[in-house]
Amino acid sequence: MNYIFSFFLLSGLGFFxxxxxxxxxxxxxxxxxxxCGGFVLKLLxxxxxxxxxxxxxEDAGMVSALSKILAPLLKRLFKTKNPDISGKISVNISANLMGIGNAATPSGLSAMKALDEANNHNETPSDDMCLFILFNTCSIQLIPTTIMGLRAMAGSTNPASVVLPVILVSFCSLLCSITLCKLLLWLRAKRSTL
Amino acid sequence: MIHNLSELVFPCFLGLFILFALKKKQNVISSFTVGAKNGFSAICSITPNILAIMVASALFRQSGAFSYFLRYLLPLLRAIRIPDGIAELILLRPVSGSGAMVLLSNVYEQFGADSYEGLLASVICASTETTLYTIMVYFGVTGVKKTKLPLLVGLTADGIVILLSVLFVNLFFPSP
Structure with a gap:
């Protein structure tokens, strides 16, 4: 990230x-x-x-109910046993699945904070952090509403024609990246024990 | 039909949350204000990160550096059946969500939403997220400084999406 940011700035300045x-x-x-000011104000x-x-x-107990539904899946993926953290992770993943991006950000950030606490504010991300961010860098939205809206506005004869390919592509890529992530984390763990 | 259904998801959830809270005799307004306060502080703490990525990507694009590097990638993208018209969109997608949406509308306007370009761009945009932005913002609330591993995985996933999209678009919408 450090290098990408510096590269963007330096090459931008250089070209100007x-x-x-x-x-x-x-x-x-x-x-x-x-x-950026306008964007942040809106986002805020x-x-x-x-x-x-x-x-x-959360206070009404809906979040813990939701995390119970997703628990079997999350237990296999994440190492955390803390019900509070897995609750926050489930809210974020469900919001992403349903395409409520605005609700995914706050729950994602609070899950990240909780994972950071569990990681003792370490400079190196924990295994769970690396896996969790994948659910936000990969698009796992079930119905791509924004794209369908844009397609409809552009006069598409069938705006929903892309739904099936989108679902297939996004879930394949999520599976591939989880596998890759697990592999890299395994390598990282192996290297640190040597 | 599908479009209408997905518009119902959010209002239903909102209604359910409030009904459940009332049933459990919760103080709805105090729950809301506690949550909103946390939301404010979370966004405030990541403002510097958002500023960093937005200014850096603006400089990179508007200086012409972006299109300069893009020219060298075109032959590579052509080899995997990606038309020149959507190359800029694909490369901008991990950095800027709003920028990518503008470019996507341009692709629809130029080639049509149901053309090969339009379909491929739709699938790629809908199957990826703003990877760089997300990593910058999500790790912004933590003490994490070393983001190489998640970055590598996230960008590889975007690459996989591009390859799979070409495959599936050609499969689902065979050109006459």
Whole structure:
């Protein structure tokens, strides 16, 4: 991540200077920070709202009920035995499955925080953290509503025609990445015991 | 039909949550404010991370560096049956969600939503997430500094999605 960020910045600066458009750099930065401000403000209140809603469900015992349903699956994947953490993970995964991205972010962040506590704020991510983030970097949404909406707006004759390929592709890629992740974690564990 | 169903999911959940809370004699408003407060602090703590990735990707794209590197990737993408028209979209997708949606609309406009380009772009966009952004933001609330392993897995998954999408789009929508 460190290198990607530095590469983006350095090559961006380099290309501006090479084209003799150095004065545009500050304009681009100003525009980007302004649009970031608008984005964060929107995200801030939206996430706060959905965190509030999830808290209602959590206090009403819906979250623990949900995690019981997903428990058999999660027990195989994650090492954590803490019911609070696995509850948060289940909320995030269910929100992702149903495509409520706005509700997935707050539950994902609180699950990540809880995993961080369990990891003693270590600089190296725990096995569970690496696996958990996969459920958020891979799209596991059952029905791709945003894309279907865009397709309908663009005048597609059948906006839903992509649903089946999307589901197949996303679940294959999730399976592949879980396997790859487990393999890399196994290698990491083996190397540290040597 | 499917579209209508998915619009019902969220209101149903919201209603169920509140009904359950009332049944258990919970104080709905105090639950909400506690949660909202946590949501505020979570987003506040990741604001620097969001700022970092947004400014960096803006500089990278608008300087022309992005399209410069893209030119060298085109032959490689053509080899796996990815048309030039959607190459930029595919590479932008892990970094910027809103940017990718703009490019996706452009693809629909230029080639049509039911063209090979349109279908392939739809499947790829719907099967991937903003990987770099997610890793930056989710690890932002933790003490984790070493993100190489999740980054490697996340980007490999995006690569797998691209290959599988080409395969399935050709399978499901055979060109005449």
């Amino acid at each position: 200077l090479a084209q003799g458009k150095g004065e545009e750099i500050i304009t681009v930065i100003t525009d980007a920070t302004a649009s 209140f939206l996430t706060a709202f959905f965190s509030g809603i999830i808290q209602i469900g």
